[in-house]
Amino acid sequence: MNKPYMGKILMVDLSNQTMTEEAIPDHVYEQYLSGMGLGAYILYNRMPAGADPLGPENILGFCSGFLTGTGSLFSGRWTLVGKSPLTGCWGDANCGGTFSPAIKHCGFDAIFFKGISPKPVYLYIKNSKATLKDAADIWGHDAVETEEILKQQYGQKAAVAVIGPAGEKCSLISGVCSDKGRIAARSGLGAVMGIKKLKALVLDGVQRIGAHDPAAMKRLSRHCAKWVRMPLPLTSGSVFARVGSFLRVTPVVFPQDGLLYANILKKWGTGGMNQASIEMGDSPLKNWSGSNRDFPLAKSKKINPDLIKNTEIVKYHCYSCPLGCGGICATKGQHAHTHKPEYESILALGGLCMNEDLDSIFYLNELLNRAGMDTISAGATAAFAIECYEKGILTKEDTGGLELTWGNTESLVALIKKMINREGIGDLLADGTKIAAAKIGKGAIEFAIHAGGQEPAMHDGRNDPGFNVHYSLEPSPGRHTLGAHLYYEMFQLWKCVKGLPRPSLLYTKASKYKINSEKAQTAAACSKFMSLANGAGMCLFGLFIGVKRVPTFDWLNAATGWQLTPEEYMAIGERIQTLKQAFNIKHGVEPRDNFISSRALGKVPQTEGANKGRFVDVEKLAPGYWDQFGWDTTTGKPKEETLRKLKIK
């Protein structure tokens, strides 16, 4: 009861439908926490080298956060882990909602699945008793319907994670849904669940989650809540568009404070930065070939955050979140209620495809959530297809009569529907840009913007070079939630961790592109911290508020009684990160193959707009980053001595 972890995992072998409870020794938690760390530990040690991501050897894990349920705030994230069929690398996806505490209430820190079931099944756990049930009746239903059916049967208190039709059809850009539209979307792990014929998990437990010092946990949470509730006078959403324009033209900038972002998130959600991102060059447009000039204010005002906020009827909070960036919106048409679309979805289905129709974005967002398909990858793949069509690589015959032109909303909706159902051209595109480009040939690969096979998110690395570093060099390539120049400023790690550099109070934008050891150090610090945070189940948006205000290290100490220093916790993050890289090496991944497509790096620099002339040389940035972890500076492979030092070997 006094430990924040349950000390047990459930291993389900779907091939012979058996379940084994396993005790995990304390030292594993001390080295890796739980969440993504525990997932990496199990997958690295138990998956044979070269396992087929869509074969029985792949292990799919649902891991709760280490701090989930301990009285800490922002700690309700769960991590889905597995070998990604999209990239062939380490794969993870992160989701909020209420599923993370539900895993612990069933008495487990994580639930793993291996093998392939001969028929569709779902896992039902009542308290600690797990059973595999026949899923014939729910197979084929969309994610929201399935959740409603299961909750009707097992009660509203049950937490449900489920794949939609996209996962069932093994689309490599599908994810796992919970809470009627929250989705662990990245890395294509929905396809792994689909090929295993595992439709859903239904968790209904009441076991208590402990903490070493509950009073200290609460004290720290009250300190955190005080910062989150601090109101800033933010009036209208269109103000940010002007701020974005200013940030585009000013040559000098200052380190940003995440408190501002927290207030934007609280009021508008992630979509609050829609227009600002386009204006400042953060958001890629027209399949990464356009600039803010292609999507000027006159167009972007149609996705003004206020318009989205006006449809919101009630805020949505994930478990243990005092911020509540989510919302339930009332929409016209087929679906009465929908989760408020996130920034990534709005821009992937909007600006990237030059689509300025907000209604279609709401509709496609709900459609993709129900299908269990990643909105980022779906939007990016649609943008890729549009460019191929515009360039004559795809013809009207190929598309089944669809006029795939920039900003053609009708065709975009029809295309995404085809992708979900794997019909015609949709079948080709349902596995992401890289695979589609390989099948199309004719030089289409030039227009497939990906890192290691995964479509990067709607943050342009030419605007913040940190994004390009993390898109290219993380063990799970193409991910935007693991670090950036901006994130480092907002985490404010230097206030707790000795030896990390404090950004200057004013600096030129050009200085962000200079390659030096400080850049490597800050990028590595982001990766280590986010690996730790994903082990702890912390939310990125909480961490943006600053490490002193959202006291992750102090919560970890109060929850465990370990009394480690922030540097020692960062070492845990470093160990998790290195283990993920070692996983990739074990499976034959060449880290250099994961560098993001040259267009996104600016190899041919843009000639106009916010990112004019910008080029990020990842080739030159990589050695410094790898060196920070003790990985080989030419190959990116963890050195033997590093593995021994971190006790991985």
Added chain:
Amino acid sequence: MSYTITEKCNGCGACARNCPAVAISGEKKKPHTIDASLCIECGACGRICPHAAVLDAEGASCMMIKRSGWLKPDIMLESCVACGICIDACPVGCLVLSELPRKKGVDAFPYLKDTKACIGCGFCSRECPVEAVVMQIPVKIEKVAASGESA
């Protein structure tokens, strides 16, 4: 630690029906037992047992309390941050985050939806990080809950 049942038990089964953790088993009219590995110490069995046959985790005898006298959560909206920890802590799922729009604003707050299902364990209050949940006598609660909903 866990709650236990003494030989005073006559096997009426009231505790088993009230246990949210399904930790109590036994044949009708025979003494029941609590599975220590499942017991979450919510005390629901002790409050309902008409024969004072339940001992709490410290070994003290539990007193039966009339259902109408069980404490119920009262949520102080001014200090609540809507983190949902109370909702998750509730072993019977009687608290929910308001799903319907309120007259003013869109902020969500937890409220006691299913008053009858509440077993008065107080986990919601104990786990609330900002001390916004107070366990109160029910009469007052119902009034506050009603006014809170329409506020």
